[in-house]
Amino acid sequence: MKKAIPILIAGLSGLLVLVALIWQPQLAGWLEVVLNWAVIIASVAALVAMATLLLAHTRKIIMVRHGFIYSVILIGAFLVSFVGGMTAGVENPSYLRWIAAIQQPAEASLLGLAALVMAAAALRLFHQRGWSALTVSFGISALVFLVLGLGWLQALQIPQLDIVIGYLEALPLVGMRGLLIGMGLGALLLGLRIVLGLERPYGE
Amino acid sequence: MPALSLNDLLAFGLCVLALVALGMNLLVHRKHPYSGLRHTSAVRSTEILSQAAAEQGKRLTIGLGLDVADSTTAMASLPVLAALTRRSIFTDQPVRAASGGGTLACLSQSVVRGTYQGAVTPELFKPDYALLAGLSPYAYLAGLLPQAASRANAGVILYGPHRPESVLAVDLVERKGNPVIVLTSDLSAQAVLLASSAQLSLGEDFFDSGASLEVNPSAAAALRAQDLLRIVITVGLILGAVLRLLGVWQ
Amino acid sequence: MNALDVIIGLIGFALTLMVFSYLLGYNFFFRAALYLLVGISSGYIAAVLITKVILPLLIAPIQAHNGQFSPLTVVPLLLCLLLVLMLFPRTVSAGKLPLAFLVGVMAALTIAGVSRGTLAPQLLSIVNRFSPSLVQTDGEPAWGQILEAVFILLGVVAVLFTFHHRTHLKGDTEARSGLVEGLSSVGQVFIGITFGMLFVGFYTTALTALIAQLGTIKDFILSLITG
Structure with missing residues (x-):
């Protein structure tokens, strides 16, 4: 019985949302209430997860475990940005400027680093994956789109070439459609299994 | 209507x-639910890696990807987390999970705790086994990288909605000489990681875990x-x- | 350039160097930058969640009812309290109920979103390529358009069958039928082409970010030198 309660809650909440989505606008009010609750609970879940993370790092500091200095950095940074946000307000321009001053360069640098890592990895493509229909078409396609991305061929303004370029640019959409439909089917069946209680991502 | x-x-x-x-x-x-189905090699490799980790006395780290609110496909990875946790409960180094969002972190805590409870060993469970890595996509990547680089790892599995930037995590694991398996629902990430050495599943094979591991x-x-x-x-x-x-x- | 600009510029410069130090190996500075990013973003998001969601949506309605609980406010409050119990190892399982609620809602949104937003529009757009207004010009068949539409249809079917799961016993081994394997080979070519384009798309974005970041650093150093 105890095990059945979460299954029942997941099923009922899922069904309620589905029914409310179909019977619009009659059930729009109910849908809004349920979605509001979901937003609140998801936010509290984020705070709980964050608290668990902070507790884990605090334990690391207290026990002076290997690498505790990083935990000091994490908790220190958290406290500074959290206290700053709560006191100055999260929309305060000065506060946002400080947050952006750290987030923006760190994130842009990580993305830039990814470019360098990708370039190195791409050079080893055939060594890593061997020669197959997939890798050969991937390699040729990447090369073609890299050239097209430079815009030199388009700059020549040759009508016949522009037609060929148009076809080439439309070609990946075929695979994309197939992949999206396949992924969609997988996601649809996963959703149905959860609402039916056949899959329990909240644990047994 | x-x-x-x-x-x-x-x-x-x-x-x-x-x-x-x-x-x-x-x-x-209902009698033979798993017969006559193609097995996804990336999912099967997670099993092999899990056995190797147990033999080496090392652990597996699983990156569960971005939050459920960003992509519900994140929930597809939780049965694998449960299955691999079940196999590592009595080993020296149980599986560690890192999540890219609050709901996913709480779900993974609940799944891991439930697995320990199911094995009648709730006292062995520690909250550290399923932690949040970061709340935004880049914070998740930043939180995942140190865990992926841990010397205690026998390998790393990235299973969930991972963005293409996770190529950095794959590169780091490679540098540490460990294997990495990637199952992501993000098509751009699949494309980027095709050029890496990660064992990768493509397209909708992302949803095959429960059947390939024969757990559901x-x-x-x-x-x-x-x-x-x-x-x-x-x-x-x-x-x-x-x-x-x-x-x-x- | 005022003092604040200099400090912010220096932070950006230092963080960029710390992140790119990864190229020399996985080191202290790189790790410190990662933990700093996690800490700063977590603190910011926590402050946003409390001030923009928890206080106005959970606490304010209770205060509006002068502390009296109505069913609409008490249910989320109870579910949130159960979630908070997850902070203690012994009571982690209390979080199952609010999590089940969340999972149910999200699964339903996925079902609706995927079927209405992905599957149906994608399928209709493939069929609509065959609409008379596109495949006919002046009442005559436009063979180029028809061939293109057929090509798209066959490509999509081939990609779909690349992931077909059903196998049959062939001798001692399980294998897919010859038709499915054939379609799968064609499908792999289409997948490779799509992934090649996606790879270049992300690579271009990342490269642009790299160039922009290096440009920012260069401008900062130049402005420091020139005052």
Whole structure:
């Protein structure tokens, strides 16, 4: 019985949302209430997860475990940005400027680093994956789109070439459609299994 | 109920069809749910890696990807987390999970705790086994990287909605000389990681875990339902195209 | 350039160097930058969640009812309290109920979103390529358009069958039928082409970010030198 309660809650909440989505606008009010609750609970879940993370790092500091200095950095940074946000307000321009001053360069640098890592990895493509229909078409396609991305061929303004370029640019959409439909089917069946209680991502 | 558009009617029809196909396959194949299904090698490799980790006295780290709110496909990875945790409970180094969002972190805590409870060893559970890595996509990557680089790892599995930037995590694990398995629902990430050495699953194979690990008969029924829908969609597309061409369907 | 600009510029410069130090190996500075990013973003998001969601949506309605609980406010409050119990190892399982609620809602949104937003529009757009207005010009068949539409249809079917799961016993081994294997080979070519384009798309974005970041650093150093 105890095990059945979460299954029942997941099923009922899922069904309620589905029914409310179909019977619009009659059930729009109910849908809004349920979605509001979901937003609140998801936010509290984020705070709980964050608290668990902070507790884990605090334990690391207290026990002076290997690498505790990083935990000091994490908790220190958290406290500074959290206290700053709560006191100055999260929309305060000065506060946002400080947050952006750290987030923006760190994130842009990580993305830039990814470019360098990708370039190195791409050079080893055939060594890593061997020669197959997939890798050969991937390699040729990447090369073609890299050239097209430079815009030199388009700059020549040759009508016949522009037609060929148009076809080439439309070609990946075929695979994309197939992949999206396949992924969609997988996601649809996963959703149905959860609402039916056949899959329990909240644990047994 | 208001009048439905063609798009909504088709969507509704697909949902009903998926439901019927799922139920039918659950019933028909209830005795041998996993037979006659292709196994996804990346999922099977997670099992092999899990055994190797136990033999080496090392652990597996699983990156569960971005939050459920960003992509519900994140939930597909939780049965694998449960299965691998179950196998590592009595080893020196239990599986560690890192999540890219609050809901996913709480779900993974609940799943891991439930698995320990199921093995009648709730006292062995520690909250550190399933932690949040970061709340934004880049914070998740930043939180995942140190865990992926841990010397205690025998390998790393990235299973969930990972962005293409996770190529950095794959590179780091490679540098540490450990294997990495990636199952992501993000097509751009699949494309980027195709050029890496990671063992990778492509396209909808992302959803194969429950069936490939043989931990959930409904997952196998879902794969059979997917196959059936594939055939129905193909027939429907051809029929629709012919009707359109002949001008029967204006 | 005022003092604040200099400090912010220096932070950006230092963080960029710390992140790119990864190229020399996985080191202290790189790790410190990672933990700093996690800490700063977590603190910011926590402050946003409390001030923009928890206070206005959970606490304010209770205060509006002068502390009296209505069913609409008490249910989320109870579910949140159960979630908070997850902070204690012994009571982690209490979080199952609110999580089940969340999972149910999200699964339903996925079902609706995927079927209405992905599957149906994608399928209709493939069939609509065969609409008379596109495949006929002046009442005559436009063979180029028809061939293109057929090509798209066959490509999509081939990609779909690349992931077909059903196998049959062939001798001692399980294998897919010859038709499915054939379609799968064609499908792999289409997948490779799509992935090649996606790879270049992301690579271009990342490279642009790299160039922009290096440009920012260069401008900062130049402005420091020139005052």
